[in-house]
Amino acid sequence: MTGSIRVLSVDDQRMVREGLALVLGLLPGVEVVATASGGEEAVRMAGELRPDVVLMDLRMPRCDGVEATRRLRDLHPDVKVIALTTYADDESVLAALRAGARGYLTKDARSAEIHEALRRVVTDQAAIDPVVQHHLVDAIASEPAGPPTPTAAPDGLLTPRELEVLVLIAEGLSNAEIAARLMVSEATVKSHVNHLLGKIGARDRARAVSYAYQCGLLR
Structure with missing residues (x-):
């Protein structure tokens, strides 16, 4: 802006x-x-x-x-x-x-x-806040869910690049920071984020963070 x-x-x-x-x-x-x-x-x-x-x-x-x-x-x-x-x-x-x-x-x-x-x-x-993020993950994970909580990322659900972006989101990086890390444009990162959110059924980045932890992508 x-x-x-x-x-x-x-x-x-x-x-x-x-x-x-x-x-x-x-x-x-x-x-x-x-x-x-x-x-x-x-x-x-x-x-x-x-x-x-x-x-x-x-x-x-x-x-x-x-x-x-x-x-x-x-x-x-x-x-x-x-x-x-x-x-x-x-x-x-x-x-x-x-x-x-x-x-x-x-x-x-x-x-x-x-x-x-x-x-x-x-x-x-x-x-x-990273301190709060752990509370959020634990709280979301403990909520009653529809489908079972994943214990690993389903094979083929996300592309290797989308998995990479998901891990970086879970580490708290912004789109601009992810773009700099991966040496791609911010628009490309935004596209990856939108695609992976749709694939994993997450409404926002907070849910994506929870998914990453539940799948064992981040410890």
């Missing part, structure tokens, strides 16, 4: 949201358009200001971050949400992602990690 990434920061603790706003304001290419103290205020301000990304705390009184994320998904689907919270338990991670969050970071994330997460979600990529 061109121009600055416009961010709305949401947290019910004043010191936290003001401190985060100061940190975000120092990041190149990032503009903090406003801060909100709760979920209802966040939804209202997002409608008025139309930020690119909302950094959303989860545990807030009245309208919590999960409910606010769900409302934003329904009312303003073009606004991306990154959950930024103290909690990294399975329930919190899955609730936020199911509500429509495109990213999930814990509050001990470094400014560079937040910056990278912002850049990823505005280009329609997921941004999941």
Whole structure:
């Protein structure tokens, strides 16, 4: 995208949201358009200001971050949400992602990690903290499923290149990083990603990560 990434920061603790706003304001290419103290205020301000990304705390009184994320998904689907919270338990991670969050970071994330997460979600990529990713994989794997959980990648389902891309996705690389690693164009990587997601029946990259672990492609 061109121009600055416009961010709305949401947290019910004043010191936290003001401190985060100061940190975000120092990041190149990032503009903090406003801060909100709760979920209802966040939804209202997002409608008025139309930020690119909302950094959303989860545990807030009245309208919590999960409910606010769900409302934003329904009312303003073009606004991306990154959950930024103290909690990294399975329930919190899955609730936020199911509500429509495109990213999930814990509050001990470094400014560079937040910056990278912002850049990823505005280009329609997921941004999941590696610590959280393991919780996500375990939680998805434990969910009741339709077909049996695979224990190995089915022969011939994915091409060798698609398998390679899948492993790199599971390692947390973005499309641009995968393209650089494989020395191909980003458009080629995007095509591989779309094809492999369709073949394995995954709705998004998070499910692809779970599939890679379940198949034993990554340990």
